Amino acid sequence: MKINRFKVEEWFNKYEYWAKYDLADTCVEALSINELIEIPGENFSTVEEIFSRKLNYGDIHGSKRLKSAIATLYDNKTEDNITITHGTIGANQLVMLSLIEPYDKVVTIIPTYQQHYSIPASFGANLTTYRLREENNWLPDLDELEKLVGNDTKVICMNNPNNPTGAIIPDDMLYKIVEIAKKSNAYILCDEVYRGLKHDGNPFSLSIADIYDKGISTGSTSKVFSLAGLRLGWIVGNKEIIKQINHQREYNTISVGILDDYFASLAIENKDKIVSRNIEKVNIGKKILTDWIEKEPLITSVIPQGGTTAFVKYHKNIPSEKLCSKLQEETGVMLLPGETFEYENYLRIGYGNNFEALKKALFIFSNWLNKQ
Numbered sequence: 001m002k003i004n005r006f007k008v009e010e011w012f013n014k015y016e017y018w019a020k021y022d023l024a025d026t027c028v029e030a031l032s033i034n035e036l037i038e039i040p041g042e043n044f045s046t047v048e049e050i051f052s053r054k055l056n057y058g059d060i061h062g063s064k065r066l067k068s069a070i071a072t073l074y075d076n077k078t079e080d081n082i083t084i085t086h087g088t089i090g091a092n093q094l095v096m097l098s099l100i101e102p103y104d105k106v107v108t109i110i111p112t113y114q115q116h117y118s119i120p121a122s123f124g125a126n127l128t129t130y131r132l133r134e135e136n137n138w139l140p141d142l143d144e145l146e147k148l149v150g151n152d153t154k155v156i157c158m159n160n161p162n163n164p165t166g167a168i169i170p171d172d173m174l175y176k177i178v179e180i181a182k183k184s185n186a187y188i189l190c191d192e193v194y195r196g197l198k199h200d201g202n203p204f205s206l207s208i209a210d211i212y213d214k215g216i217s218t219g220s221t222s223k224v225f226s227l228a229g230l231r232l233g234w235i236v237g238n239k240e241i242i243k244q245i246n247h248q249r250e251y252n253t254i255s256v257g258i259l260d261d262y263f264a265s266l267a268i269e270n271k272d273k274i275v276s277r278n279i280e281k282v283n284i285g286k287k288i289l290t291d292w293i294e295k296e297p298l299i300t301s302v303i304p305q306g307g308t309t310a311f312v313k314y315h316k317n318i319p320s321e322k323l324c325s326k327l328q329e330e331t332g333v334m335l336l337p338g339e340t341f342e343y344e345n346y347l348r349i350g351y352g353n354n355f356e357a358l359k360k361a362l363f364i365f366s367n368w369l370n371k372q
């Protein structure tokens with residue numbers, strides 16, 4: 001099946017391995033296995049337990065322990081509402097494989113992770129994208145969205161908190177989006193991979209799976225738990241949807257690795273400690289970034305409310321891919337071009353990692369930009 005090239009992932013493949021200052025990354029500094037097993041304070045027994053595990057397939061749809069831990073991230077969910085996947089990337093694809101057929105109307109809110117529009121298009125869906133705008137703080141205009149969705153949409157795809165903008169849809173607006181979906185009896189696939197990284201107040205913003213029967217939440221340990229290397233994700237939805245998804249899942253997953261399942265359980269059971277570590281880190285990084293934006297007249301941005309990235313506008317007449325490749329060649333600073341999200345004159349900056357490098361790289365970038 002033909003599919004468009006995945007612009008963000010291909011940019012990473014081409015540029016990340018030689019970046020001196022990687023400001024394109026979306027993870028909060030990763031945890032090592034040693035750091036993770038120290039968190040529950042059961043160092044020795046944990047190690048013993050891991051090494052004595054038989055490396056069989058494990059629990060096919062994910063262990064009871066893992067699903068119980070994931071259920072604590074949502075309201076009133078049980079094992080039957082959850083299935084375990086290869087990251088959020090695997091989760092999103094499985095949901096789409098299960099729900100979308102040729103000619104189905106799909107409305108995807110962009111900018112977002114490219115899976116949410118390129119996969120439906122590759123399936124032959126009737127795809128419409130709704131473009132968020134900076135002037136609306138990267139939030140949807142509900143009248144516009146309602147018109148686009150109409151009463152014949154099968155699936156609305158969205159991402160909340162949003163990558164790249166860092167916007168979080170306020171609760172009342174999320175409820176209104178559900179009302180819009182109900183007119184079509186549409187599913188809402190909400191990629192919630194950054195849910196748990198709201199910068200102020202409760203880090204866990206409202207989940208679509210907690211407010212809408214046809215709302216499907218995807219997530220993982222990658223961002224919120226700083227464990228991208230586990231490649232462990234999940235889908236949460238009503239029991240019938242999960243059954244339907246598992247029907248597809250038998251063809252592409254069998255089970256996830258039992259070590260991944262084990263470490264993910266450990267991490268999610270200790271969510272309070274890991275999430276507060278990460279919220280502290282993203283707020284440090286955000287302060288460095290926002291102080292820099294305030295002083296840099298060639299850059300403007302909506303301040304992110306969640307996640308690990310900002311989508312900044314630059315005021316120079318250079319295409320974003322050209323800007324990023326030239327910048328990296330000349331200074332070693334890696335940024336992500338807005339064009340990879342279908343938005344020109346924007347750049348994505350990640351701020352959850354290595355704050356000394358962040359400060360230095362922003363300084364270098366300013367000097368460079370002012371000379372262009």
Ligand SMILES: Cc1ncc(COP(=O)(O)O)c(C=O)c1O
Nearest residue numbers: 026087088089113163193220222
């Ligand atoms: C919005 C979004 N969805 C999904 C993914 C993939 O995440 P995972 O590592 O959980 O597969 C990413 C990764 O950057 C992302 O930003």
